[in-house]
Amino acid sequence: MSKKQAEEQPKEAKEETVEEDVKSDPKVDALTAKIAELQKQLDDSQNDYLRAQAEIQNMQKSNQKEQSALAKYGAQKLAKEVVPVMDDLKRALSVKVDNESGNQLKTGIEMVYKHLEKALKDNDIQEIDADGVEFNPEFHQAVQTVPADDEHPADTVVSVLQSGYKIADRVLRPAMVVVAQ
CATH class of the missing domain: 1.20.5 (Single alpha-helices involved in coiled-coils or other helix-helix interfaces)
Structure with missing residues (x-):
């Protein structure tokens, strides 16, 4: 080209x-x-x-x-171990005493109970409200039933046999209760 x-x-x-x-x-x-x-x-x-x-x-x-x-929930393991101690302290406080040394001992136990209760609350561990409330299987364990009456309508907690506890929104131990049927 x-x-x-x-x-x-x-x-x-x-x-x-x-x-x-x-x-x-x-x-x-x-x-x-x-x-x-x-x-x-x-x-x-x-x-x-x-x-x-x-x-x-x-x-x-x-x-x-x-x-x-x-x-x-970090305190959960400790709380599960402390909860029975709270039960024992409550039982000790329910004992009636009639002498001065018994009263002093009961006052000491009451102080320990209050300190322990405050420590639990400070760590978001609370006792489950159960007495007289409506039965809730998430928080309550019915161990006995009684007939409903005017004072206790059906499906309400009549009495608490053992307190329940929760940490934040998780149940550590349900409350053992008597429920009206």
Whole structure:
């Protein structure tokens, strides 16, 4: 093709000729393949990075939940062991005494009971309200039933045989109660 003919050739045809020359060059083909391979590696690395970020966020959320539960229910094991002590102190306080040394001993037991009760409340451990309330199987364990009367309608707690306790919103021990039927 002469120089004049090449100049007369339309611009589009010139570009096709250049593209054909570029496409057929083995160096360009090798570089194009290398670019595609590197792009795939980059995409894979970015995908791995995003997955790792998501996993880290999930671990952080899980850790935060565990920390929250530990703060909320951390005293549960100790509370389960202390609750029977509270029962024993209540029983000791219910004993009638008729001499001075008995009164002094009862006053000491009462002080211990109040300190222990305050320590439990400070750690969000509370006695379950049971006397005279409507029976709730989540908080109460019926161990006996009595006939309902005017003073105690059906499905209400007549008396508490053993106090129940809860920590935050979790029941440590249900209250053992007598229920009117």
